[in-house]
Amino acid sequence: MQGEKEETGDGKAIVVGPWGGNGGSNWDDGSFNGVREIKLMYGHCIDSIRVVYDRNGRLVAAEKRGGSGGTKTAEVKLQFPEEYLTAVWGHYAPVVHGGSPVIRSLTFRTNRRTLGAFGVEEGTPFSLPMEGGQIVGFKGKCGWYLDAIGFHIAKVKTAKAVPRAQPGLFKRLTSSVSFAPLTLKDGDEARARSTKPAPLTLRDGDEARARSTKPPT
Numbered sequence: 001m002q003g004e005k006e007e008t009g010d011g012k013a014i015v016v017g018p019w020g021g022n023g024g025s026n027w028d029d030g031s032f033n034g035v036r037e038i039k040l041m042y043g044h045c046i047d048s049i050r051v052v053y054d055r056n057g058r059l060v061a062a063e064k065r066g067g068s069g070g071t072k073t074a075e076v077k078l079q080f081p082e083e084y085l086t087a088v089w090g091h092y093a094p095v096v097h098g099g100s101p102v103i104r105s106l107t108f109r110t111n112r113r114t115l116g117a118f119g120v121e122e123g124t125p126f127s128l129p130m131e132g133g134q135i136v137g138f139k140g141k142c143g144w145y146l147d148a149i150g151f152h153i154a155k156v157k158t159a160k161a162v163p164r165a166q167p168g169l170f171k172r173l174t175s176s177v178s179f180a181p182l183t184l185k186d187g188d189e190a191r192a193r194s195t196k197p198a199p200l201t202l203r204d205g206d207e208a209r210a211r212s213t214k215p216p217t
Helices: none
Strands: 003-008 011-020 024-026 033-042 046-056 058-061 072-077 086-095 102-110 114-119 124-129 131-143 146-155
Touching: 011 086, 011 102, 011 124, 011 131, 033 114, 033 131, 046 102, 046 131, 046 146, 072 114, 086 146, 102 146, 124 146
Parallel strands: none
Antiparallel strands: 003 011, 011 146, 024 131, 033 046, 033 072, 046 058, 086 102, 086 124, 086 131, 102 114, 131 146
């Protein structure tokens, strides 16, 4: 997994990931104000994903990322800006013997609810939970399937949506999911790598690091 910092038109966002395999071609939807809808096609793995974003109150539908397969459909609709995406976790593994890993399952968490799991929860787990932040864009790799997935994350700016959030500050995550220390700092790169579990922290003043581990229960 790799990470980097990216400037956006709506402010600043950090890019983390992707998690998954090396097959397929790179794609990146970019950063927006938030996520409004997510549509998945899936079966034994996540065949494709398509996200509808919000940009200054206007709906922006990204391209479908992945193939045309999948026996099931899931449509996740968020009540943005009051509801926003705070975490994604899932699994990746090959679907055929000797093949490259692909995304096998995805679960989404908002500040109000948990949606999923979609797909098959088998393989290597990954997770990106936060407090005080939201996912504002998706990226990854795709071909016949969704091979890998990563995220653009940014600070929540809508006081109405997060009345307890402190301006300009990500709070320390208190979750059953453990992460290596991850912090968000303007001016530095966000680096991510796998290691043993440790707490995830999101705050100004340090580098951003994310590490894979088991998803929360």
